[in-house]
Amino acid sequence: MSIPEVPIALVTGANRGLGFEISRQLARQDITVLLAGRNRTRGKAAAKRLRDEGLIVQFIELDVTKPVQIKKAAAEIRRRYGKLDILVNNAGISIDGAHGRNSTATVSARALRKTFDVNFFGLVELTQRLLPLIIKSGAGRIVNISSILGSMTVHGRAGGMSYKPFAYDASKTAVNVFTIHLAAALAGTNVKVNAVHPGWVRTGMGGPGALLAPEEGARTAVRLATLGADGPTGKFFSGNDELPW
């Protein structure tokens, strides 16, 4: 099979919020976007909205906690395109510590597991499964949507961040260490792996009082997804600022 020249991107949790906007901004750069979502009706409607804007966007069914769907998505991408240039691991949930309450002493094992299933285990499994296709790209880019709340440095500072939903924060810390380890594992290849804090964004998760519109929140991820060969790998960014792990 001949490998298509058009860049192909997969964005998880893309039927709404940041994932939807990241998909839109990537597709505006003439990238073919596979808009992944766990609900077919909502996902197809979201992809159609972007196609109606003249963009090349296809829906792909993908609940990141379902290994069967991960395998199926990888097989479909292999068959259709033979490679993957950009993976944006965006799907995420935040179910503990309402309003930023420190839930460390009380969070249930169930909530911890559920959060890690989506935010960490699903992300790792999907990335590993897609890696052979990403390596086939001449310039693979993996962008992990993390959060400043995953920064141990920030939490460890005296008088630092008071917002401490433990399951969510720990899952993002795990995403951060995955980012550094994977970047090290891929050193010497053309694949770059970086983590992003999008800012506090007006989405279902961020709420209506958040500071940034989704268009602004999506920008860091889009920049890292389209980095040139001289760009960084194994780093954590918000805008152009490098964040501490």
Ligand SMILES: NC(=O)c1ccc[n+]([C@@H]2O[C@H](COP(=O)([O-])OP(=O)(O)OC[C@H]3O[C@@H](n4cnc5c(N)ncnc54)[C@H](OP(=O)(O)O)[C@@H]3O)[C@@H](O)[C@H]2O)c1
């Ligand atoms: N908003 C912020 O201020 C903020 C700040 C820092 C980091 N982030 C991170 O940014 C990312 C996107 O968040 P958002 O603000 O756009 O949140 P959102 O509006 O709540 O959207 C979350 C997306 O993830 C999807 N999702 C949840 N569980 C999934 C699963 N098992 N498989 C596949 N998709 C799943 C949701 O799908 P359904 O529609 O089917 O539920 C939805 O599309 C998350 O990783 C979040 O942690 C957000």
